[in-house]
Amino acid sequence: MENPKFNFQPRVLASNKDDIRYKGSSGGIITNLIKHLFETNKINSAIGFKFTGVELFKPYIINSFDEYHQTGSIYHEINIYNFLKENIKDIKSPIMISCLPCQISPIKRLMNNNNIETVVLALVCSTQLEKEATYYFLEKNNIDISKVKEFRYRGNGWPSGIQIKTDEKEYFFHNNNSKWIDVFHSQIFNLNRCLSCKDTFGLDADISIADPWLKRYVEKDKIGSSIVITHTINGENIIVSMINNTDLEVIEILSQEDAVLSQKGTLVKKYIFKKYKKRFLKLIKIFRSKFYKKYFFGFSKYHRYFFSKLISIIQRYKGLK
Numbered sequence: 001m002e003n004p005k006f007n008f009q010p011r012v013l014a015s016n017k018d019d020i021r022y023k024g025s026s027g028g029i030i031t032n033l034i035k036h037l038f039e040t041n042k043i044n045s046a047i048g049f050k051f052t053g054v055e056l057f058k059p060y061i062i063n064s065f066d067e068y069h070q071t072g073s074i075y076h077e078i079n080i081y082n083f084l085k086e087n088i089k090d091i092k093s094p095i096m097i098s099c100l101p102c103q104i105s106p107i108k109r110l111m112n113n114n115n116i117e118t119v120v121l122a123l124v125c126s127t128q129l130e131k132e133a134t135y136y137f138l139e140k141n142n143i144d145i146s147k148v149k150e151f152r153y154r155g156n157g158w159p160s161g162i163q164i165k166t167d168e169k170e171y172f173f174h175n176n177n178s179k180w181i182d183v184f185h186s187q188i189f190n191l192n193r194c195l196s197c198k199d200t201f202g203l204d205a206d207i208s209i210a211d212p213w214l215k216r217y218v219e220k221d222k223i224g225s226s227i228v229i230t231h232t233i234n235g236e237n238i239i240v241s242m243i244n245n246t247d248l249e250v251i252e253i254l255s256q257e258d259a260v261l262s263q264k265g266t267l268v269k270k271y272i273f274k275k276y277k278k279r280f281l282k283l284i285k286i287f288r289s290k291f292y293k294k295y296f297f298g299f300s301k302y303h304r305y306f307f308s309k310l311i312s313i314i315q316r317y318k319g320l321k
Helices: 018-023 029-039 080-086 101-113 131-140 179-184 192-196 215-220 233-244 256-261 264-275 277-287 290-318
Strands: 011-015 045-051 057-062 095-099 118-123 148-152 161-166 170-174 207-210 226-230 248-253
Touching: 011 018, 011 029, 011 233, 018 029, 029 045, 029 095, 029 118, 029 207, 029 233, 045 080, 045 148, 080 095, 080 101, 095 101, 101 118, 118 233, 131 179, 131 290, 170 179, 179 290, 192 264, 192 277, 207 233, 226 233, 233 248, 256 264, 264 277, 264 290, 277 290
Parallel strands: 045 095, 095 118, 118 207
Antiparallel strands: 011 226, 011 248, 045 057, 148 161, 161 170, 207 226
16 A cells, blocks of 8 residues: 655645635635745746636636636546647746646656746545546436536535536435435546556655545534645745735644545545455446446446445455554
């Protein structure tokens, strides 16, 4: 099982601005980072994301904080590398880029090859989904994607859930023990490369951000905060500067052990997937058949129970703690 060592002390942080903290997926850290970096002239551009309807979320380049939309987490694949490559001439260096751990290396190579200074922010990742997962979920809930005006996967409290607005109705699906979580953890719509993930924490980034999945936060935090881990001197200087300027509130100085423990479920699952990849691919191939998908939504919680039980049995057998 992955047991990374971090260069700097992990912290649990949150935005000092109540509106940003509440609206964010987990404490509003990314929004505050972008705001701070623009205001201190440490970046001249950044990547933002916005909901575009049927195509869900798409990236765009911003040149000031006024152009930024606080959208929260996005749970579908976005090829940020291709977007940056196609829009490389519109980038004003330095740029801040938030991405998944598996996207860091190619993005950094692209930026280096074009002499663009970059601040890289990694989103500590359990897994990523195809767009089909969202389309499937909406269809099964009789929601026409073409009529959706506003959409969020996270935000407005923690851990919150999917929020949808159409002209006729508003919907909310919680992130705990819901049909959406059944879909998210089903492995039916997950990217195949997630079965070979080698870096949950995004160790090659300047800064990594994770949900604080620790008992004391799960039971008490209803607004949102994040585990923030810096990996480079530049990343550490940025976070220290924000703390000193009271842009960020220090909730807790976290041990490295607790930072790893907060993602234990993900780390164990990824270790098992990699070790038994061929066997899981055969199993997942069955799950992804048209027949299985057709009826999956009706027994999704039993599917998730089976999968989590299977992981648990392998975990005990392998003696993973």
